[in-house]
Amino acid sequence: MTAFLAIALSALAMTLIVGIRYLLSSGGFALATRLTRPGLYTGLDRQIVKEIRWSLYSAAIYGIPAGIVAWGWQNRGWTAIYTDIHAYPLWYLPLSVLLYLAAHDTWFYWTHRWMHWPRLFRIAHAVHHASRPPTAWAAMAFHPIEALTGAIVIPLLVFAIPIHVAALGIVLTIMTVMGVTNHMGWEVFPRFIWDGPLGRWVITASHHQRHHERYGCNYGLYFRFWDRLCGTDGGLGSFAGRPRAPLSAQAGRGADRGQPVAGGGSGH
Ligand SMILES: [Zn+2]
């Protein structure tokens, strides 16, 4: 098999993996939403179809660089990914995960702020904000330009920062889960996480919810570090009373939509 064909197959396989991972993770959390907060996504069917379509395009954009790098790792010894757990001290395992999250967060914060520059927003980022309010399906609902800015991060970092393959799996799992849960419309984490000391530094749904409400604040991905440092932290948003559906779809629905209010307990 020629190298070109092998790389193409690797990119295709990665695209399928990313696409299936998206469908399972977003689908799983959408199902959890339906079971625990019935009606939360009522009236959003057309929006959800668009979220899924954009997300599947994004899966290809994420899959191609990942597939190329995975091929190079397997066949050419590219990257600083290691498989021998003792190649580095064990304490480096959690540190490497933190380094990846911090680097990704930094990249995300600045590219995200950049994409809120009005001219660029219309081209590259309006797609993501067209979800009002976002749902679990919006996790990868990005315009291809925005998807590309996200897709290159991990494939570049694996050349720069050594990481065990299992630690990389943890990074990708955190990336996937936070991408979905931050858009889901409710807090999946216990209140002490997002409303306690940890929540002052770690981003969960309540924080990203405010970004989707106000646009001009809360640009971070995992941590509030850059938002706090740069004065763009707008605090935590609330899930109470946010517009979720056309009025016609809301008719006949009680005021209590079964959502936790930020600071209002664990929900129903
Ligand atoms: Zn978002």
Ligand SMILES: [Zn+2]
């Ligand atoms: Zn934004």
